[in-house]
Amino acid sequence: xxxxxxxxxxxxxxxxxxxxxxxxxxxxxxxxxxxxxxxxxxxxxxxxxxxxxxxxxxxxxxxxxxxxxxxxxxxxxxxxxxxxxxxxxxxxxxxxxxxxxxxxxxxxxxxxxxxxxxxxxxxxxxxxxxxxxxxxxxxxxxxxxxxxxxxxxxxxxxxxxxxxxx
Numbered sequence: 001x002x003x004x005x006x007x008x009x010x011x012x013x014x015x016x017x018x019x020x021x022x023x024x025x026x027x028x029x030x031x032x033x034x035x036x037x038x039x040x041x042x043x044x045x046x047x048x049x050x051x052x053x054x055x056x057x058x059x060x061x062x063x064x065x066x067x068x069x070x071x072x073x074x075x076x077x078x079x080x081x082x083x084x085x086x087x088x089x090x091x092x093x094x095x096x097x098x099x100x101x102x103x104x105x106x107x108x109x110x111x112x113x114x115x116x117x118x119x120x121x122x123x124x125x126x127x128x129x130x131x132x133x134x135x136x137x138x139x140x141x142x143x144x145x146x147x148x149x150x151x152x153x154x155x156x157x158x159x160x161x162x163x164x165x166x
Contacts, residue, residue, distance in 0.1 A: 041076065044073060045074075046071075047072070055069050057092075066140045066144070072136070073136055074133055075127075075133075076128060076130075077129070081162040082123040082128050082161060083120060085114065085115065085119040086115040087158055089103075090105075090115075090155050092151035092153040094147070100149070102144050102153075105137075105138070105140070106136075106137070109132075109134035
């Protein structure tokens with residue numbers, strides 16, 4: 001009888017302990033990704049943690065001026081220069097009057113980009129062949145007027161390699 005009682009209480013204790021152990025469970029789920037560029041052509045942010053997040057341009061309340069954004073990119077191409085163009089005219093909009101848009105100036109490696117369909121050279125063949133770290137800069141155009149509100153926009157840059165010899 002004592003053996004049965006010990007077996008029953010031991011089994012009950014184990015069941016309670018295992019139920020208690022499962023009650024203290026935690027699960028964590030997160031996404032992992034990687035973008036591995038080809039070794040003969042790439043244009044990638046030097047600090048990859050910012051590119052997929054919204055970038056907030058700094059507003060200085062005292063001077064009533066809008067600041068810009070500066071980030072570096074690593075670039076490389078084995079045999080020719082790298083060209084770039086904007087997919088559309090860069091601006092910030094508040095969703096109200098288009099006359100209140102804040103027009104942006106976008107430059108890459110010190111060269112102002114345009115949304116003209118013909119791309120322009122932004123990295124020489126010599127720079128690209130050895131690989132380089134270059135600056136992307138986005139800032140408001142000098143003629144911008146600022147109105148109160150929340151503004152949003154997208155800057156889309158298309159990079160491609162120049163034709164050989166170009």
